[in-house]
Amino acid sequence: MVDSTLAQVGKNLSQAMRILEDGQSGQDVATVLHLVHNLIHEGEEEEDKPSQHRMQNVGEQGHMALLGHSLAAYISVLDRERLRKLTTRILSDTTLWLCRLFRYENGSAYFHEDDRDGLVKVCRLVINARYEEYASEGYAVLSSKQPVIYQSASGRPGLGQHLCSQLGLPLSSLCTVPCNTVFGSQHQMDVALLDKLIKEDKEAGKLPLLLIANAGTPGAGHTDKLGRLKDLCDQYSMWLHLEGVNLATLALGQATSAIMAANRSDSMTLTPGQWLGLPAVSAVTLYRHEDPALSLAAGLTSSQPVAKLRALPLWLSLQYLGHNGIVQKIKHATVLSQQLLQKLKTLASIKTSDVDHSGMLFEVEDELSSPVVLFKFSQEMSAASSGGSVEGYCAGEKEVLDTFNRWLGEQLLQLVPASGMDVVELEDEGTCVRFSPLLTAAVLGTQQGDVEDLVEKLSELVPVMSSTMCLRQDFREETHRHSPSLIYVEELSWPGLGAVRYEPQAEGIDESRRKQELEKINTELLKKLQELDTDIIFSTGPEFGTQENCIFVGMVTEDVDVSELVNTIATLGRDIEESGRLLENMTEVVRKGILEAELQLQKANEEKLMEEGVMRQLPLVGSVLNWFSPVQSSIKGRTFNLAAGSLDSTEVTYSTKAQTGRPSLQDTPTSSSKRLPGQRLFQRSGGAGFDSFSETSSIGQAEESAGEGSTTLSSSFRPPTPPPAPEENSQPASDVIQEKVPESSVQVNAQVEAEVETEEERQPEGQEVEQSER
Numbered sequence: 001m002v003d004s005t006l007a008q009v010g011k012n013l014s015q016a017m018r019i020l021e022d023g024q025s026g027q028d029v030a031t032v033l034h035l036v037h038n039l040i041h042e043g044e045e046e047e048d049k050p051s052q053h054r055m056q057n058v059g060e061q062g063h064m065a066l067l068g069h070s071l072a073a074y075i076s077v078l079d080r081e082r083l084r085k086l087t088t089r090i091l092s093d094t095t096l097w098l099c100r101l102f103r104y105e106n107g108s109a110y111f112h113e114d115d116r117d118g119l120v121k122v123c124r125l126v127i128n129a130r131y132e133e134y135a136s137e138g139y140a141v142l143s144s145k146q147p148v149i150y151q152s153a154s155g156r157p158g159l160g161q162h163l164c165s166q167l168g169l170p171l172s173s174l175c176t177v178p179c180n181t182v183f184g185s186q187h188q189m190d191v192a193l194l195d196k197l198i199k200e201d202k203e204a205g206k207l208p209l210l211l212i213a214n215a216g217t218p219g220a221g222h223t224d225k226l227g228r229l230k231d232l233c234d235q236y237s238m239w240l241h242l243e244g245v246n247l248a249t250l251a252l253g254q255a256t257s258a259i260m261a262a263n264r265s266d267s268m269t270l271t272p273g274q275w276l277g278l279p280a281v282s283a284v285t286l287y288r289h290e291d292p293a294l295s296l297a298a299g300l301t302s303s304q305p306v307a308k309l310r311a312l313p314l315w316l317s318l319q320y321l322g323h324n325g326i327v328q329k330i331k332h333a334t335v336l337s338q339q340l341l342q343k344l345k346t347l348a349s350i351k352t353s354d355v356d357h358s359g360m361l362f363e364v365e366d367e368l369s370s371p372v373v374l375f376k377f378s379q380e381m382s383a384a385s386s387g388g389s390v391e392g393y394c395a396g397e398k399e400v401l402d403t404f405n406r407w408l409g410e411q412l413l414q415l416v417p418a419s420g421m422d423v424v425e426l427e428d429e430g431t432c433v434r435f436s437p438l439l440t441a442a443v444l445g446t447q448q449g450d451v452e453d454l455v456e457k458l459s460e461l462v463p464v465m466s467s468t469m470c471l472r473q474d475f476r477e478e479t480h481r482h483s484p485s486l487i488y489v490e491e492l493s494w495p496g497l498g499a500v501r502y503e504p505q506a507e508g509i510d511e512s513r514r515k516q517e518l519e520k521i522n523t524e525l526l527k528k529l530q531e532l533d534t535d536i537i538f539s540t541g542p543e544f545g546t547q548e549n550c551i552f553v554g555m556v557t558e559d560v561d562v563s564e565l566v567n568t569i570a571t572l573g574r575d576i577e578e579s580g581r582l583l584e585n586m587t588e589v590v591r592k593g594i595l596e597a598e599l600q601l602q603k604a605n606e607e608k609l610m611e612e613g614v615m616r617q618l619p620l621v622g623s624v625l626n627w628f629s630p631v632q633s634s635i636k637g638r639t640f641n642l643a644a645g646s647l648d649s650t651e652v653t654y655s656t657k658a659q660t661g662r663p664s665l666q667d668t669p670t671s672s673s674k675r676l677p678g679q680r681l682f683q684r685s686g687g688a689g690f691d692s693f694s695e696t697s698s699i700g701q702a703e704e705s706a707g708e709g710s711t712t713l714s715s716s717f718r719p720p721t722p723p724p725a726p727e728e729n730s731q732p733a734s735d736v737i738q739e740k741v742p743e744s745s746v747q748v749n750a751q752v753e754a755e756v757e758t759e760e761e762r763q764p765e766g767q768e769v770e771q772s773e774r
Contacts, residue, residue, distance in 0.1 A: 021378065026297075026687070038479045049300050059277065061325075062726040065314070066279060067313075069312075072309040072312045075087075080305070086306050088305075090309070090315050093315060094311040094315045098272075098286065100285060101250075102250040102251055102263075102270065103255075103260075107288055108286070109285070109311075110284070111283070111284055112282055112283055113316070115269060115271055116162055118283060119159070119161075119212070119243070119285070120167065121285070121298050122241055122267045122298070124297075124298040125297075125300060126239045127142075128298055130291075135297065139168060146170075146206045147169065148174075148175050148207065149163060149164075149169075149209055149211075150198070151176055151177065151212040152212070152217070153178050153189075154179050154186075154187045154188075155214055160176070168588040175194060175197060178190055187426075188222055189225070191225055194211075194232065195232060198238075208236050208238050209239065210244075211238050211239070211242070213540035214244045215242050215243070215268075216246030216372065218244075219424045220424075220426060221244075221371070221372025221426075224313060226259075226265070226266075227257075227258075230264045235264075239266045240266050241269070242269070243260050243268065245271075245371060247262060247270055248275045248330050248333075248371065248438055250262060251326060251327050251330050251336065252331060252334070266287065267285060267287035267288070271284075272284065274443075275329070275330060275333070275438050275440055277442025277443050278313070281317065284314070287300065305533045317728075330438070332437075334437075335448075336437040337371050337373050337437055340435055340451050340454065340455065343455040344458075347458065348463075349377070349378070349462055349466060370434045371437060372438075373434070373436075374424070374432050376405045376429060376431065379401065381464060398430055399492040400492055401430065402430045403431075403493050404423075404465055404495050405432060405433060409431075412433065412458065412461075417444070418447070419435065420439070420443075420444050421433055422434050463558070467557050468496065471497060471556060474562045475497050475562050475566065476498060478563055478565075479564040481566075484501060484503055486503070486568055486570050487500065487501045488501050493542050494541055496554040500551050501518075501547075501550045501551065502518075502522055502577075504517045504518060504577050521580070522549045522551060524576050525569070525576055526538055526539075526540065526551055528572050528576070535557075536554060536560070537553075538552065559684050560684070561613065561682050733752055
């Protein structure tokens with residue numbers, strides 16, 4: 001069997017070769033554009049939810065950026081002198097505008113595609129400046145004093161390793177500085193500890209070279225103490241480089257003092273394409289250095305005019321937007337962040353303190369200009385559940401909260417796609433939901449109405465998450481009460497009430513047969529639970545879960561009767577197991593019944609032969625004799641009653657045209673709990689729950705496929721559907737469930753009766769005539 005990836009590669013290669021062979025004489029523009037269109041949209045028809053792909057909102061400023069790429073290719077064919085003048089003007093104008101916009105005086109600019117490339121070039125510049133013989137001796141000069149690059153523990157993952165790889169430095173040249181543990185934000189670099197590390201490195205004969213600080217950490221958006229770090233760098237003659245999303249706020253009229261200290265840095269990397277929604281616009285590294293020769297040696301400047309055309313798309317876009325347009329876009333992102341921050345403070349169970357490690361929200365140090373909002377769901381441990389106690393309810397409590405927050409982030413992104421919500425994993429806080437409009441608002445077109453929708457959906461999801469968290473212990477305890485038939489499965493990666501597995505109680509079977517029975521029963525049990533009239537989602541669990549043959553119960557509201565829910569699961573599982581045993585026993589009973597019927601029919605035929613004689617058995621002679629002298633047949637039909645396991649005569653059936661005798665299994669009375677009109681299954685009487693919740697909720701567009709091998713996390717919750725109008729003769733759900741097995745028994749009863757009668761029809765033709773005359 002060929003691997004699917006290799007097969008796809010082979011298919012693409014064949015198509016490319018065919019296009020090459022067909023295009024030896026060239027193809028028109030329309031054909032080439034049609035081919036590109038097909039490649040872009042290839043496979044969208046096979047995807048279940050193509051709407052989940054977020055397409056960038058390319059406005060007019062985006063069109064200007066795209067136009068810049070085309071113009072750059074056109075300008076590159078001009079004569080060398082005209083090209084030199086034009087590229088120099090474009091580069092100088094763009095550099096001047098950016099330095100004024102972000103308050104970075106007397107700076108130079110380097111434009112690069114990879115946002116890490118600017119830092120690499122800056123490091124080469126510092127190495128050339130600190131090691132005077134580096135240009136002639138190369139890396140040999142570094143052995144006398146090993147350079148050291150310092151970075152924050154909350155910095156961009158893999159950045160330091162990339163630097164060492166590009167510069168040819170050992171990993172021992174990289175020093176990671178821990179963040180604060182006592183005072184200040186836990187995402188800010190510990191300045192005192194950095195000072196200590198620098199002193200130790202100098203005493204060891206090393207050369208402190210460069211410090212990478214954050215003006216907005218990748219995860220939490222926190223800003224280091226830039227002023228103190230710059231003073232420390234000046235003390236040890238180190239280079240200070242900054243990066244982070246908060247650098248965008250330098251363009252605002254009222255930037256905070258913490259951010260304003262960034263203009264003292266030696267270099268900083270900006271990503272205006274993300275902030276302004278400009279597609280395919282290069283990143284920019286602003287730096288200050290007086291020696292152009294060293295900048296040229298480091299690769300920060302180039303003598304090739306074509307290399308300067310990287311600034312053309314940004315040059316066009318900045319002119320189109322203007323200073324006010326740029327500031328307005330950045331200010332709009334900060335306003336969205338503050339709007340969400342203020343709304344979160346009014347929601348229940350949401351805390352706005354970064355001091356409390358179990359709090360709901362972690363803010364940066366200055367709320368007035370922070371473009372990043374980071375929050376997480378955290379259940380109140382003092383909130384008591386309806387039955388069990390939440391305290392110490394689960395050894396993996398932190399993992400469960402991380403799972404719930406991961407589900408929350410995915411739900412918010414699905415319900416409000418324009419919000420651009422994402423999920424981040426932090427070392428201390430765990431899984432958090434992040435709103436960073438500076439990185440997404442310009443691309444997705446996020447507006448204040450989207451933030452209002454986001455808060456509305458969040459206010460609907462949080463109570464459901466809280467009630468589910470409170471009822472998890474009740475669910476566990478109720479499941480243990482039904483042991484050993486029900487086994488509670490600890491699955492920390494499932495955002496819901498929990499998971500159970502029905503264990504068959506059959507004895508004396510081998511392990512392989514037991515696994516088959518286990519899978520069969522739980523599969524059928526899941527199917528029956530999904531058919532129930534309830535708002536609770538039942539599924540096979542997370543797609544990459546470790547547990548198999550389990551029933552995963554999704555999110556629930558506070559009015560759910562957990563005892564009734566678990567009891568229903570156990571009852572349905574027991575019914576499925578007993579019906580399976582009944583079918584197995586029925587097979588043997590039916591086989592014996594058929595053998596007994598064949599023996600009785602054979603005996604009846606022998607008696608008939610002795611009674612009527614041999615002549616009546618001949619086809620032609622027997623018909624004539626029967627016409628002249630009919631005889632009364634004594635053969636009776638047989639019917640097999642599964643309920644009693646006995647073989648009976650059909651004489652009564654033929655005489656009355658209706659089968660009587662023993663009562664049918666369908667007549668057996670059943671008992672079930674009665675529900676009030678409009679009350680959903682598993683809902684306690686008088687609970688508002690889903691009925692009130694569904695009035696404003698539009699959640700739950702997740703589709704549940706019965707029998708599929710996996711489900712997504714977003715399918716663990718769905719909105720309620722209005723209850724059907726009560727009918728006079730309507731039966732409760734439990735009655736219907738209990739009557740399925742007897743109904744199947746009656747059907748098999750009729751089938752066996754038909755088989756027995758078929759044996760009778762196989763008798764000679766003369767016997768058929770006699771039976772037809774009866």
